[in-house]
Amino acid sequence: MAVTKRSKQRDAIVNELCQRHDHPTAEEIYLALKTAMPNLSLGTVYRNLNMLSEDGTIQKISVGGADHFDGNAMNHYHMLCSECKRLYDVSYPVIEDIEEKAVSFADGKITSHTITFFGVCNGCLH
Amino acid sequence: MAVTKRSKQRDAIVNELCQRHDHPTAEEIYLALKTAMPNLSLGTVYRNLNMLSEDGTIQKISVGGADHFDGNAMNHYHMLCSECKRLYDVSYPVIEDIEEKAVSFADGKITSHTITFFGVCNGCLH
């Protein structure tokens, strides 16, 4: 099921996701929009986030626990804080040739890659 | 809760995981051992896999859907097949200095990293 008709709900979800620079879960987006759209449904948030990540408008990131979403569709890397479980951008330059290089070590074709760093964010260190 | 006393169940789980080179989910390990240990409990499999990954004996890998486990505790990279959802090893040499290099692009301290490639495995391509 690809996106065809527009909806206020989807516009609000994309807008919210692109304005924030954290990487909220579906529920966090739902809670953020709930005030302005009191009868928004959590299922609608999930459905739209999935459609949007399938057609490449946004990114879905699985790191254990609830999935996180990222309004920045350009490939970039992340760090997961083991204390607060928040996900942060790591502006390390994307390794452009890693996919072509890796293909000889892999058993199939490669279409994309992600790098996730694990550690403790400054907020949790202090 | 760290491991102190041994158990046949945990030994079987570690043994199973180290013998196979796929990256089974908790349920796949449970099903594989169920024949030989008919009253093994799925909760026991989960509990042990978590204890073992916490003390670094095995690895837990989250890529969406059920978590996968890897008996090889050395850092190495993986590819997720978007067709069959199986996780494969990618023997691309580990980028030893990426964590020190990335720290200046990150907002905290880094303790480890993973690289996940996405694509389609040979089994699903043919």
Add this chain to the structure above:
DNA sequence: TATAATAATAGTAACAATTATCATTATTGA
């Protein structure tokens, strides 16, 4: 080698995250 302390288990219930269902509403092209 008994025994006492307690870690680990099986079985089950509870929980969290996500998806499916379906009647109603909103969007859009003719």
Add this chain to the structure above:
DNA sequence: TCAATAATGATAATTGTTACTATTATTATA
């Protein structure tokens, strides 16, 4: 304006995982 149908809200169902508890197994020490 209206018909076709995509999208929604509300809720039920499903999936993956953790928590609970009485019982069993392991292990250190007498």
